[in-house]
Amino acid sequence: MQLGLLVVVVFLSSMDLTGSSKVVKGKRQRRISTELSQGCARGCDLCSEFNGCLRCSPKLFILLERNDIRQIGICLPSCPLGYFGLRNTDMNKCIKCKIENCESCFSRNFCTKCKEGLYLHKGRCYVTCPEGYAAANGTMECSSPAQCEMSEWGPWGPCSKKRKLCGFKKGNEDRTRRILQAPSGDVSLCPATTEVRRCTVQKSQCPEGKRKKKEEQGKQDNGNRNRKDTKDTKSGTKKRKNKQRGATVPTTPASPAQ
Secondary structure, eight states, rough: OHHHHHHHHHHHHHHHHHHHHHHHHHHHHHHHHHHHTTTTTTTEEEEEEEEEEEEEETSSEEEEEEEEEEHHHHHHEOOTTTTEEEESSOOOEEEOOOOEEEEEEEETTTEEETTTOOOETTTTESSSSTTTTTEETTTSBOOOOGGGGOOOOOOOOOOOOOBBSHHHHHHHHHHEEEEEOOGGGGGGGOOOOOEEEEEOOOOOOOOOHHHHHHHHHHHHHHHHHHHHHHHHHHHHHHHHHHHHHHSSSOOOOOOOOO
């Protein structure tokens, strides 16, 4: 009987100790939370002495700044230069631009404003605009050559080679267009105004070639004619000589001796 009463007393004592430990633990947690929330900057819902703000108000962005080996969080209404704001359900964050010499960006890899003295082109920063591009309207943004206003292409010209329209089989033909308006008046920024392509035609004799060939043929005919006349002349002379040799010469009989 006494043993049973002893067991009951020990059990009740252990229950009291467990309850009191829970109360102490709850008080300690409340005290720690109170310490975390005490002295937070305006707009910060949760902070610590070692890492600054840990959670900002819903409309603000948290920016983590490195201080030696620590990262200290601060709450801002908008992200500073070199960062862009990323909103999500948990917490709004300021994320650093990863583009070199970028002052303001739309995302990690797309810059919207470069540092002073640099040109912006397709989300990147350059010392000068890439080839074929130029700063538009006095800004630091490189414009595309497509902003040049060009006329329609004209018809293709005749097939030619070395400025001749005959005497060849393969040549070139071209067509042109005009620059109606150039950005900043610089026509060198506009695309090409002439286009060339290969062409094939049926080979034809040039008029001067025909005339030259006709002259050469005439000279050859004259030469042949002259040679024929010379041959005929020589042949006639030979015949006359042979005829003269063949003619009999009358002889006078000798007188008898007295």
